[in-house]
Amino acid sequence: MHFLERGLKLNHMQDEPSGVRRRDLLSLIGAMAGSAAMYHAMTSLGFASESRYQGPIKLEGDPKGASVLILGAGLAGMTAALELRNAGYKVQLLEYNARAGGRNWTLRGGDSFTELGGFTQKCEFEDVLYINPGPWRIPYHHRALLDYCKRLNVALESFIQLNHNAYLHATRAFGGAPQRIRAVKADFQGQIAELLAKSTKQGRLDEAITKEDQEILLQALRSWGALDRNYNYKANLFSAETRGYATAPGGGLAAMPVPSEPVALSDILKSRVWRYLQNFANYNFQTTMFQPVGGMDMIGKAFAREVGDLIRYNAKVTGIAQNDRGVTVSFVDTANAGETQTATADWCVCTIPLSILSQLPLQVGTTMKSAIDAVPYAGAVKIGLQFKRRFWEEDDAIYGGISYTDLPIRQIAYPNSAFNRTGRGVLLGAYLFDGANAYEFTAMPPQERVARAVQFGAAIHPQYKAEFENGVAVAWHRVPFTLGCSGDWSEEGRTQHYRNLCQIDGRIVLAGEHASALPAWQEGAILSALDAITRLHQRVVKT
Amino acid sequence: MLAAALMLIPAASLAQDGQRVFSSGYRFVEMSGEELFNNVCRGCHMGDGAGASGAGSYPSLAHNQNLQSSAYPIALIVRGQRAMPPFGDMMNDDQVAAVVNYVRTHFGNDYRDAVTAKDVKDARR
Numbered sequence: 001m002h003f004l005e006r007g008l009k010l011n012h013m014q015d016e017p018s019g020v021r022r023r024d025l026l027s028l029i030g031a032m033a034g035s036a037a038m039y040h041a042m043t044s045l046g047f048a049s050e051s052r053y054q055g056p057i058k059l060e061g062d063p064k065g066a067s068v069l070i071l072g073a074g075l076a077g078m079t080a081a082l083e084l085r086n087a088g089y090k091v092q093l094l095e096y097n098a099r100a101g102g103r104n105w106t107l108r109g110g111d112s113f114t115e116l117g118g119f120t121q122k123c124e125f126e127d128v129l130y131i132n133p134g135p136w137r138i139p140y141h142h143r144a145l146l147d148y149c150k151r152l153n154v155a156l157e158s159f160i161q162l163n164h165n166a167y168l169h170a171t172r173a174f175g176g177a178p179q180r181i182r183a184v185k186a187d188f189q190g191q192i193a194e195l196l197a198k199s200t201k202q203g204r205l206d207e208a209i210t211k212e213d214q215e216i217l218l219q220a221l222r223s224w225g226a227l228d229r230n231y232n233y234k235a236n237l238f239s240a241e242t243r244g245y246a247t248a249p250g251g252g253l254a255a256m257p258v259p260s261e262p263v264a265l266s267d268i269l270k271s272r273v274w275r276y277l278q279n280f281a282n283y284n285f286q287t288t289m290f291q292p293v294g295g296m297d298m299i300g301k302a303f304a305r306e307v308g309d310l311i312r313y314n315a316k317v318t319g320i321a322q323n324d325r326g327v328t329v330s331f332v333d334t335a336n337a338g339e340t341q342t343a344t345a346d347w348c349v350c351t352i353p354l355s356i357l358s359q360l361p362l363q364v365g366t367t368m369k370s371a372i373d374a375v376p377y378a379g380a381v382k383i384g385l386q387f388k389r390r391f392w393e394e395d396d397a398i399y400g401g402i403s404y405t406d407l408p409i410r411q412i413a414y415p416n417s418a419f420n421r422t423g424r425g426v427l428l429g430a431y432l433f434d435g436a437n438a439y440e441f442t443a444m445p446p447q448e449r450v451a452r453a454v455q456f457g458a459a460i461h462p463q464y465k466a467e468f469e470n471g472v473a474v475a476w477h478r479v480p481f482t483l484g485c486s487g488d489w490s491e492e493g494r495t496q497h498y499r500n501l502c503q504i505d506g507r508i509v510l511a512g513e514h515a516s517a518l519p520a521w522q523e524g525a526i527l528s529a530l531d532a533i534t535r536l537h538q539r540v541v542k543t
Numbered sequence: 544m545l546a547a548a549l550m551l552i553p554a555a556s557l558a559q560d561g562q563r564v565f566s567s568g569y570r571f572v573e574m575s576g577e578e579l580f581n582n583v584c585r586g587c588h589m590g591d592g593a594g595a596s597g598a599g600s601y602p603s604l605a606h607n608q609n610l611q612s613s614a615y616p617i618a619l620i621v622r623g624q625r626a627m628p629p630f631g632d633m634m635n636d637d638q639v640a641a642v643v644n645y646v647r648t649h650f651g652n653d654y655r656d657a658v659t660a661k662d663v664k665d666a667r668r
Contacts, residue, residue, distance in 0.1 A: 096598045116587070116595035316598060355626035356599035376628040379586070408565040436566035436633060442586035444563075452563075477586050480597025483626050 053144035056151070057530050059087035061541035068536075069094070069329055069343055071320075072351035073311045074102025076511040076525040078303035079148070080349045080533050081310055087537065093307065094315040094331055094343060096481050100308060101300025102351075103134035103482060104522065107384065107472055108295065115478035121446050124386070124470040128418075129426040131384030132296040133474035134485075135522050136413075136428075137161065140288045142523035144530065145299075149292070152302035159289040160416050162280045163401020169460050170406050173271030174263070178403065178460045181276075183263065186226060186243035188274055190233035191265040193225020201231065235259045276404040284521075291416060299522070312343075317352060319361040322507045347540070349532060351512040351525075353377065355483040364505040371497035375514060377477070377484020379438035383409075383430040383453040385471040390415075390425035391463040407456045408437040429453040429471065433485070442475035449473035487514030502532070509536050570633050576645025579638060583630070584646070592650035599626060606651040613658045616643045617666045631667060636660035 068084050070077045073095035085091045107113065109125040125131075137159040138145055149156060164185070167178035199205055200214050200221075209217065221227060226239045233239060240246075240259040247258035268274060279285065292298040304311070314335040321328045327348040330340050350357065355377040362369065392398040392414050400416040409430035418425075430453040432438040441449050450471035458464040476485035489498070502515050511532040516524030564582065566572045573579045581590075584604075588594050592604040609615055620639050623629030630639070637660045647654040 116597055116601070117589050118595075352598070358625035359599045373625050376623045377626060379628070406567065435569045436571045436583075439571075439583045439586055440563075440565055443582050443584075475586065478595075483587075483597065483599050483601070484628075488628065 052527060053147065053530075056147065057083050057534065059083065059533070059537045061537070063088045063537070063540050065090065066347065066540050067091070067345040068347045068349060069327060069345035070349045070351070071317055071329065072096075072102060072512070073100040073304070073307075073313075074351060074512070074525060075104055075145075075300065075303065075522050076351040076513070076529040077102075077349070078300070078307050079526050079529040080351075080511060081307040082303065083530070084349075084533055084537075085307065085310070090345075091307075091310050092343060092345065093311040094317060094329065095311050095313050096316050096334070098313050098335070099300075100304035100311055100313075101297050103486075104296055104300040105134045106130050106132050106295030106297035107474070113472070113474070114480075115446065115475065116480055116483075117478060119446050119478075121472050123384075123472045125384070125426055125472075126386065126424045128294070129386060129415075129424060130295045131382065131426060131428060131472065132291075133382050133384075133476075135296055135520075136291060137285075138290040138522070139284050139286070140290070141283075142518075142521065144526045145523045146290070148303075148526065149299060152299070152306065154298050154302045155293040156290040157293050157417055158400075159291040160400035160414075161285045161287065161289050161402065163398060163414070165396075166398050166401040166414070167403035167405075167412075167460055168271075168273040168276050169403065170271040170273050171459075173267060173273070176459065178405075179263065179273065180244065183243045183260070184268060184273055185277055186239065187233075187262045188265070188268050188277065190225040190227065190239060190242070190262065191268075193221040193227055194231060194233045195265075197221045197225075197227060197231035233262065235261045272406070273404075279404070293417065317360060320348065320350065320508065321361075321363045322348070324506075327507050346507065347536060348508045349529070349536065350508055350510050351529070353482045353484070353512065354487055354514050356481075357510075364508060367497075367500040368503065368505045368510075371501035372510075374493045374497045375487045375489055375501075377482070378434050378486050378488040378520070379432075379442055380434070380476045380485035381430060381432040381438050381441040381449065381473065382428060383441075383449055383471060383473040384426050385429035385450070385453060385457070385464075386424055386426045386469045387464075387467040388424060388469055389467060390421065390423070391467055392425075392427065392461065393420060395463060396461070403460060405456075405460060407459060408432070408440065409453050409456045410437065412457055412460060424469070429457050430473075434488070438475075439477075441473070442477050446473045446475075449475065486520030487512075489514075489519060502528075504532075504535055504539060509533075570635075571638060574638060574641065576641035576643075579634070579642040580645050580649075584642065587626075592646070601626070604646055604650050604652070610647050610652050610654060613643060613647065613654070613656065613662065614666065616646060617658060617663055621663065621667055636663040636667075639663040 067090040070081050070093045073093050077093055081091050081093050107123045108130045109123055109127060112120055112122045114120040164182035166181050168181055168184050169178040197218055200218055225233055226242045227233050228236060228238060236259050244260055245257045246260040249255060249257040314333055315331045316334050317329055317331045318340060319330040326344055326346050328342050328344050330342050332340055354372050354375045358372045398414055399419050400414050403412045411431040413428035415425055415427060432441055450473050454464050454468050501510060509532045511529040513520055513524040516528040518524030564573055573582050587601040588604050594601040594603040617639060619627055621631035640658050640660050640663050644657045
């Protein structure tokens with residue numbers, strides 16, 4: 001969700017024996033289904049999804065007192081509520097939870113959370129420490145979300161995706177010792193540059209590029225790979241400037257630095273840790289990324305300050321009916337279980353996740369219904385761990401960012417704020433998106449998830465054993481208000497059903513990340529809502 | 544086929560820790576019906592198979608007459624349906640058969656006509 005980890009999914013795909021490469025898949029889709037399908041496939045695979053945001057929405061024309069019932073007070077629902085009320089509509093929102101925000105959610109000390117199956121966790125983090133179980137980072141090109149943060153006064157700070165001093169870890173490589181990202185990147189790049197330089201000098205590229213360009217290429221490879229004058233990548237003070245030193249430069253008598261010894265290319269290749277380097281290059285994870293100061297739910301709370309008066313909480317929708325005059329939604333009050341109640345309006349913007357909507361009695365046409373039924377929901381697990389001290393900073397000099405591992409926890413993400421302080425800290429001790437481990441962790445009781453995250457994480461940070469205090473674990477298939485992390489469209493499903501999902505059906509239009517080409521991103525939820533209400537408004541002012 | 548699939552899995556991923564097996568990649572390494580149920584299905588259908596209910600529901604598998612026809616759970620596991628994710632790419636034919644047989648003979652279900660890997664293979668077509 002967050003969240004979306006297309007990059008990780010690709011890592012999982014590399015494990016698949018089928019061996020279908022992404023570009024092969026894309027050209028296949030392009031050949032079979034035409035360029036529109038190709039575009040959808042590209043966007044959902046993480047290419048080319050530049051934000052379509054055109055600045056604040058302008059809904060011109062008089063809605064003449066028309067009313068809209070919005071289902072779900074997440075970012076999509078609250079975006080729709082905010083803008084439709086500004087445009088003159090009568091708006092009401094029904095929300096299943098006792099709070100606004102939906103998957104835009106932060107767990108802090110004192111919060112409690114009951115997952116499906118009845119397991120309740122009380123978060124015991126200290127004071128201002130938190131984890132974001134859902135979305136946790138915002139790419140710079142998510143311009144709609146950034147604009148709402150600006151308009152609603154949500155303060156942002158940097159989210160560090162790439163920290164050169166964080167670790168890459170492979171269980172069966174380097175004797176199990178985690179490697180600094182900086183060193184792996186330098187050694188991988190340096191030795192590839194060396195190979196290419198040798199091939200060039202041996203004339204093996206003569207047919208590919210001109211002699212003149214070969215001279216320039218050799219200069220570039222020396223620079224790019226930190227090669228010496230003989231085009232070798234070795235332990236020296238030049239390579240140390242990228243991979244780091246055995247003994248760093250100092251002051252006074254013993255100031256001179258000592259270079260460090262590169263790791264052999266063969267070891268890097270076999271370790272497979274190179275796949276994480278490409279992850280950092282993913283369009284969705286490139287710098288600059290942001291997070292709200294104090295927790296992701298600052299965004300949901302900011303929206304709720306605007307539209308909170310329109311929200312009816314604890315409302316579990318049980319059915320959605322429509323005729324040519326309007327929409328009638330039945331719901332029960334989960335806080336005061338009683339008779340089914342109804343809410344009516346001229347129009348309905350429904351942001352209920354498809355995992356839930358597909359189970360509700362819903363009066364829409366067969367094409368939209370088929371689309372709603374066609375989208376399974378991804379599994380994802382996040383585990384927050386509190387430690388007595390920020391040992392990752394004090395001992396390991398890791399300030400923010402993410403370490404990656406092939407252990408079942410997959411990632412350890414360090415806090416991107418309150419750097420260099422004494423006292424407790426919370427890190428993200430596991431982030432699983434899709435794949436077998438996400439299901440395996442979901443199937444455990446919450447306390448076992450936390451215990452396993454500590455056990456696995458200790459292979460990377462042995463300090464875990466002495467410093468761990470408490471933790472919380474959110475498995476999204478167990479989250480009562482979503483039954484999953486995000487819409488997990490297959491390419492076939494998107495080709496066949498996506499447009500049908502997004503069409504206005506009578507008086508109902510759907511919105512949410514599932515109705516976007518940015519699945520699991522908050523930007524997708526907002527862009528989807530803006531598109532839905534634009535089309536709805538056009539219809540209203542025309543009639 | 545099973546042996547070939549196993550050979551692709553690095554040995555360490557099969558190492559057990561206490562009662563639990565962890566997979567190393569996208570596919571599950573659990574092989575028995577009981578282990579697959581406990582490490583995968585239990586996430587949503589719960590340990591007693593009774594399912595759960597929030598804004599939507601996970602159906603109970605207990606005393607579930609929909610399991611009478613073995614083709615139904617096979618199709619659901621391979622292809623998914625609504626909130627149920629498809630597992631056809633994450634489990635091989637033997638694994639799907641094992642977990643179908645487990646669910647159809649537990650939680651108050653007593654359907655003794657076991658399915659085979661070939662049934663699953665045929666259902667994938």
